[in-house]
Amino acid sequence: MFEAYTIKDIAKALGLSTSTVSRALNGSYEIGAETKKLVLEYAEKVNYRPNPIALSLKEQKSHSIGVVVCEVANDYFSQAINGIESIAYNRGYHVIITQTHESFDRESTNVKHLLSRHVDGLLVSLSAETSDTSQYKYLHDKGFPIVFFDRVAADVNTHKIIANNFKGSFDATELLINAGFTKIAHLTNSNNLLISRERFDGFKAALDKHQLDFKPGYLKHCNHGGMIQDEVELAVKELLNMDERPDAIFVASDRLTISCMHILKKLGLKIPQDIGIAGFTNSDVAELFDPPLTVVRQPAFQIGQMATEILIKTIESKWPIEDFITEQVETELIIRSSSQRLF
Amino acid sequence: MFEAYTIKDIAKALGLSTSTVSRALNGSYEIGAETKKLVLEYAEKVNYRPNPIALSLKEQKSHSIGVVVCEVANDYFSQAINGIESIAYNRGYHVIITQTHESFDRESTNVKHLLSRHVDGLLVSLSAETSDTSQYKYLHDKGFPIVFFDRVAADVNTHKIIANNFKGSFDATELLINAGFTKIAHLTNSNNLLISRERFDGFKAALDKHQLDFKPGYLKHCNHGGMIQDEVELAVKELLNMDERPDAIFVASDRLTISCMHILKKLGLKIPQDIGIAGFTNSDVAELFDPPLTVVRQPAFQIGQMATEILIKTIESKWPIEDFITEQVETELIIRSSSQRLF
DNA sequence: CTGAAAGCGCTAACAA
DNA sequence: TTGTTAGCGCTTTCAG
Helix, strand or coil, rough: CCCCCCHHHHHHHHHHHHHHHHHCCCCCCCHHHHHHHHHHHHHHHCCCCHHHEEEHHHCCCCCCCEECCCCCHHHHHHHHHHHHHHHHCCCEEEEEEEEECCCHHHHHHHHHHHHHHHCCCCCCCCCCCCCCCHHHHHHCCCCCCEEEEECCCCCCCCCEECHHHHHHHHHHHHHHHHHHCCEEEEEEEECCCHHHHHHHHHHHHHHHHHCCCCCCHEEEEEECCCCCCCHHHHHHHHHCCCCCHHHHHHHHCHHHHHHHHHHHHHHCCCCCCEEEEEEEECCHHHHCCCCCEEEEECCCCHHHHHHHHHHHHHHHCCCCCCCCCCEECEEEEEECCCCCCCC | HHHHHHHHHHHHHCEEEEEHHHHHHCCCCCCCCHHHHHHHHHHHHHCCCCCCHHHHHHCCCCCCCEEEEECCHHHHHHHHHHHHHHHHHHHCCCCEECCCCCHHHHHHHHHHHHHHHCCCCCEEEECCCCCCHHHHHHHCCCCCCEEEEECCCCCCEEEEEEEHHHHHHHHHHHHHHHCCCEEEEEEEECCCHHHHHHHHHHHHHHHCCCCCCCCHHHEEEECCCCHHHHHHHHHHHHHHHHHCCCCEEEEEEEHHHHHHHHHHHCCCCCCCCCCEEEEECCCHHHHHCCCCCCCEECCHHHHHHHHHHHHHHHCCCCCCCCCCCCEEEEECEEEEEEHCCCC
């Protein structure tokens, strides 16, 4: 079961050469049917498994893919990783996960580490701090397979899988507007991230459509993506202390949404009586919140799967890829009572 | 940055032999200070990184560890994996994660797969369905490094990291009793799992201490660990339909606790007015629930770290390990309003 | 149809 | 102190 039989063992046992055994195992045609059968049966009997490390060394491929995300313990990313693993596993790749904790330095280090591990490709979701994407550009130009998902680099022309952030944001904002909220604040991640900008655009477009003014003071960026509780708390307090206090907040990032809820609770605000809330999150328990939370949910599992499919296809492509695709998937707006206007 | 310089390249460039370069790089003493400096400087300059695959082949070690858990998208396990990664990364190991989805067959397949990948050791948390642990016994007897965490195999004498399930359970149950609940049901995972039995024992001991009868009808097992929503729903409904309906439920597993909350909400029951609740979970948002949920929380991150430390120590031990340790860590009881008696 | 041998990158025993 | 060489498991020319 776990003793490693090698090709050599088989060759010796059967009085053949290693190359013959190798050929038999790989279904080569230039081999006698007899010998082939013999080898296959014996291999089966001893439960022979080729040594993947030897194969990797030979093929100059590690059969592993590197993943760069901000955090594993995050609903969106744990679901995405689930999707990544599910595909990778079936295709014979393993997955090396690294976390940036929203730091650009750690992101760079992780990428270098993954490369030194000779991963065959990279699945990347940028850190909130990242504005310099030159390392990816460099690698991509060299022909190294990279697929971005969710937090993509606008200026690297490779494969990307993203949600329809504009629409997700637009719909949620419009929902708040239709519910009767007129002073809607927007709490979002670092502006470095394209998703932040797209989500802001959706937010803004909904305001425009309904002839609501956009107040710059209503826009708050948490540049550490909610990693630093105090940063979020400060932002929320600033919103609440404004002369014309917002009557609702639309939050544009998973972790931020949760942090925001914690802070509003801590401050003793009633939702939605004191303030309405809607936000991006993939939490499976938003329904259980007090009050149940209106959310924009992304198909994280599928996004992980799609990104991995494309990455592996790129890795295994015989030809240099020229056409890089950007796949966009739809978000889902789940309406609950946190976005009802009750005052 | 990503061109792979090899020892051979360095040797050629410097007019040395590969072995000299190797020795210089590995800080061997049997080498001239001059040469060493030369090599190191050049290696630094071209950013030489040893090929881990070649190393693995040579050392007959993959520098990877296999992880077997039921699910990644689960608060407890995603936190544990976070801990696992944090240690493994620093020690130069990578982590291959596999999921059982609570199926014994998948668990067996995963273990075989990991072995064929030549992982150097295994970090295992059993599936709810697993009662046959012979594959682990077999491997362990062969000297293969295995560390169990959380859901351990009682009959395999290897390293184990577990929470103090008895006490966690006892304390939570006693809390419910002290709050005034007298008819406390126990919703738990498959009895195959030692943690289920330990948690039941803690539950039972608290009842005994307070002279409360244990009603067998109040004990419900969900053998699929909450993976099958209908199973949980049936169990909860059976409890609610009993002649002497329980006035509280103590839930003994992360996923089950969440499922139970979903179902009670769906059935329109008010917590804690209609029924009190406390349960094991590592959710970071239990505070936001309606009502805030009283939980038993495990130090999942640390458990992951400890398990990985011990596994790597075992892997790297020069001597066959004889003494296998079982580390027990304390749980934390976080008291919130779901366990208050309001009727 | 089958075997011998080289080579993937690296280490280590053996020579010099 | 340095170089030569074999070998880790496998595939793949090149001979036979």
